[in-house]
């Protein structure tokens with residue numbers, strides 16, 4: 280296993296990149312600790328596969344370096360990097376038994392048969408495949424096959440990192456959560472460095488201790504699931520993570536305070552804002568931290584109310600702006616006119632999309 284360092288990495292598919300949009304991957308530096316569980320999360324086209332291919336060696340970076348521990352592997356072949364990859368579609372040998380599929384990478388490397396047997400049985404048990412080791416792999420369901428793909432990475436002791444590229448895409452929805460929890464449990468048991476690539480926030484947040492959120496070829500935040508929820512470093516993270524996402528409202532510095540469409544917002548101290556800083560100012564507050572207030576709150580008109588099980592999502596409008604409020608079960612939802620309050624510790628200010636510290 281290895282610590283992975285991404286050092287001022289940039290990548291372009293254009294031969295002579297000039298404009299910012301020529302870069303599929305904008306400059307980034309990251310440090311992935313040995314044995315950590317990471318997710319790479321972002322919408323389609325944000326550069327996840329490009330970064331994965333740079334780490335696995337299928338692509339050579341235009342600029343910057345990738346290090347496994349102290350070794351610069353930027354120009355090293357994929358085989359030499361010792362990476363196990365689990366793709367969207369399981370890669371297995373249908374005609375072989377489950378046992379032989381798991382043993383294959385070890386036989387290839389000339390490992391002693393007794394050691395192969397020990398490793399295959401151990402991994403088979405971990406993946407709940409112990410009872411089907413002698414069965415043909417072709418008879419397994421998609422999730423069983425995907426477990427073999429994963430098992431083939433886990434049996435090897437020389438693997439630097441296991442990378443998952445949208446591994447649950449072909450898994451039945453009702454089995455997804457089973458495999459998702461299994462992956463998390465496996466990471467706890469084996470403590471290998473794992474990188475999980477997905478556009479699905481639930482998958483990323485359940486699997487990873489730390490999530491790298493990407494947008495437009497750029498890393499917008501690296502944080503624990505709680506950090507991403509409580510302190511989104513960019514309005515994109517606020518929108519993309521959470522269901523529903525963070526409310527983002529245009530605000531201005533007026534008469535020594537923060538105001539939204541002329542209404543003073545006390546949840547943010549104006550003293551935090553550099554008046555000379557310029558740029559577009561926005562307030563971000565998650566629906567979980569908006570509540571109905573008495574007099575003095577932000578006046579709104581209550582619109583649609585959606586029942587979402589343990590809470591309701593209330594759509595409130597102030598002038599043309601929609602503000603979502605999450606109301607826990609059992610709590611009353613007003614009708615008609617109401618007033619909203621924002622919880623100060625969870626109300627953030629953004630300048631040109633980025634959190635003002």
Ligand SMILES: Nc1ncnc2c1ncn2[C@@H]1O[C@H](COP(=O)(O)OP(=O)(O)OP(=O)(O)O)[C@@H](O)[C@H]1O
Pocket residue numbers: 292303321322323324325326327328329330478
């Ligand atoms: N081989 C290529 N040649 C030229 N441009 C590419 C190539 N591969 C990717 N790109 C571009 O690089 C950008 C990042 O794409 P990438 O596939 O890395 O994103 P992604 O987040 O993995 O998206 P998806 O989830 O859809 O695969 C996109 O604008 C894409 O069009």
